[in-house]
Amino acid sequence: xxxxxxxxxxxxxxxxxxxxxxxxxxxxxxxxxxxxxxxxxxxxxxxxxxxxxxxxxxxxxxxxxxxxxxxxxxxxxxxxxxxxxxxxxxxxxxxxxxxxxxxxxxxxxxxxxxxxxxxxxxxxxxxxxxxxxxxxxxxxxxxxxxxxxxx
Amino acid sequence: xxxxxxxxxxxxxxxxxxxxxxxxxxxxxxxxxxxxxxxxxxxxxxxxxxxxxxxxxxxxxxxxxxxxxxxxxxxxxxxxxxxxxxxxxxxxxxxxxxxxxxxxxxxxxxxxxxxxxxxxxxxxxxxxxxxxxxxxxxxxxxxxxxxxxxxxxxxxxxxxxxxxxxxxxxxx
Amino acid sequence: xxxxxxxxxxxxxxxxxxxxxxxxxxxxxxxxxxxxxxxxxxxxxxxxxxxxxxxxxxxxxxxxxxxxxxxxxxxxxxxxxxxxxxxxxxxxxxxxxxxxxxxxxxxxxxxxxxxxx
Numbered sequence: 001x002x003x004x005x006x007x008x009x010x011x012x013x014x015x016x017x018x019x020x021x022x023x024x025x026x027x028x029x030x031x032x033x034x035x036x037x038x039x040x041x042x043x044x045x046x047x048x049x050x051x052x053x054x055x056x057x058x059x060x061x062x063x064x065x066x067x068x069x070x071x072x073x074x075x076x077x078x079x080x081x082x083x084x085x086x087x088x089x090x091x092x093x094x095x096x097x098x099x100x101x102x103x104x105x106x107x108x109x110x111x112x113x114x115x116x117x118x119x120x121x122x123x124x125x126x127x128x129x130x131x132x133x134x135x136x137x138x139x140x141x142x143x144x145x146x147x148x149x150x151x
Numbered sequence: 152x153x154x155x156x157x158x159x160x161x162x163x164x165x166x167x168x169x170x171x172x173x174x175x176x177x178x179x180x181x182x183x184x185x186x187x188x189x190x191x192x193x194x195x196x197x198x199x200x201x202x203x204x205x206x207x208x209x210x211x212x213x214x215x216x217x218x219x220x221x222x223x224x225x226x227x228x229x230x231x232x233x234x235x236x237x238x239x240x241x242x243x244x245x246x247x248x249x250x251x252x253x254x255x256x257x258x259x260x261x262x263x264x265x266x267x268x269x270x271x272x273x274x275x276x277x278x279x280x281x282x283x284x285x286x287x288x289x290x291x292x293x294x295x296x297x298x299x300x301x302x303x304x305x306x307x308x309x310x311x312x313x314x315x316x317x318x319x320x321x322x323x
Numbered sequence: 324x325x326x327x328x329x330x331x332x333x334x335x336x337x338x339x340x341x342x343x344x345x346x347x348x349x350x351x352x353x354x355x356x357x358x359x360x361x362x363x364x365x366x367x368x369x370x371x372x373x374x375x376x377x378x379x380x381x382x383x384x385x386x387x388x389x390x391x392x393x394x395x396x397x398x399x400x401x402x403x404x405x406x407x408x409x410x411x412x413x414x415x416x417x418x419x420x421x422x423x424x425x426x427x428x429x430x431x432x433x434x435x436x437x438x439x440x
Contacts, residue, residue, distance in 0.1 A: 094287035125301035133209035243332035261393035300409035
């Protein structure tokens with residue numbers, strides 16, 4: 001475990017802002033630049049920063065592998081599920097017009113949900129890929145030098 | 152930008168190459184802002200300069216950070232590249248000029264989207280509305296691509312043998 | 324005038340060829356992937372250049388603005404960037420596995436090992 005004081009304090013200070021910015025980008029994507037992809041990547045960057053500074057163990061405790069695996073599938077299912085829901089209520093696949101009382105509201109809701117699905121998947125995949133790389137190194141280190149390496 | 156690329160070509164220390172790649176991405180993002188593509192610039196800065204750099208550094212940590220001296224001559228690839236480049240530059244002579252409002256690209260679907268999208272979806276950011284609504288199928292397919300890539304990485308590096316071995320230890 | 328109008332495309336061609344050269348002339352697999360990224364970025368710049376209209380602004384509808392750049396290339400490139408990072412991650416994972424199997428990430432050494440076995 002690293003113990004650089006400055007890094008730890010600054011990272012702790014930054015984390016809430018990164019998360020807040022991610023949420024802003026996610027849900028304000030309709031009005032300004034942003035959307036599911038960008039927000040997902042920002043969230044993932046936040047978690048990766050956390051993992052780099054506080055160690056993989058702590059990061060895995062915040063975001064266990066099970067949740068990440070679940071999230072990877074959940075995002076895709078949410079996206080596809082919105083399409084199926086539209087089919088069920090009598091529209092075309094991914095035709096959001098039928099989701100609310102009028103077409104514009106339906107579009108709003110549909111786009112919001114779809115972007116949320118994209119965001120969840122992108123976050124989970126990026127964090128998962130990073131964790132997998134890092135953990136791979138850890139297990140490789142176990143084999144070679146008994147796991148004395150940090151991270 | 153070109154200078155950075157030339158440096159990437161020359162330098163054999165892979166750490167330096169990856170960091171230069173990151174700088175390259177940030178400059179690409181700046182160019183996208185100049186060309187009015189704020190969404191794209193945002194993504195490029197976050198993805199290119201952030202995530203892929205971290206992943207490439209992870210790979211270097213797992214492998215090696217020195218590139219070996221090339222064993223064979225590089226004349227043939229250079230000739231190939233020059234020929235292709237000349238052909239492509241010849242091709243650009245017919246392209247529409249930078250910022251030309253009468254170019255074919257600008258006269259077909261683009262204006263329709265700009266006119267209809269805000270009215271039909273009630274969302275001022277046209278890029279978002281096209282991404283999620285008009286081209287919903289594309290984006291769905293793309294999310295599936297990310298999903299597949301994530302699964303692929305997990306399968307490739309997920310230490311399945313390790314888990315199996317641990318279970319055997321427990322049984323013993 | 325032609326030189327000014329086509330300047331962006333020439334930069335794109337230069338970047339694209341530099342990426343192409345890195346991919347075909349270098350043996351190191353990590354460097355090949357960086358080269359692929361450079362190649363990709365050049366294509367992104369080309370598409371975004373297509374979408375630009377002189378005097379236009381970003382395609383977020385606001386009052387008092389009449390000219391917007393074409394949003395369609397932006398959407399296409401947005402998806403392309405994210406797919407690009409997904410494929411990069413997969414490629415890097417493959418490089419790590421190749422390194423474990425062969426003990427090297429240089430293409431010619433891998434060839435030599437293949438022929439020996």
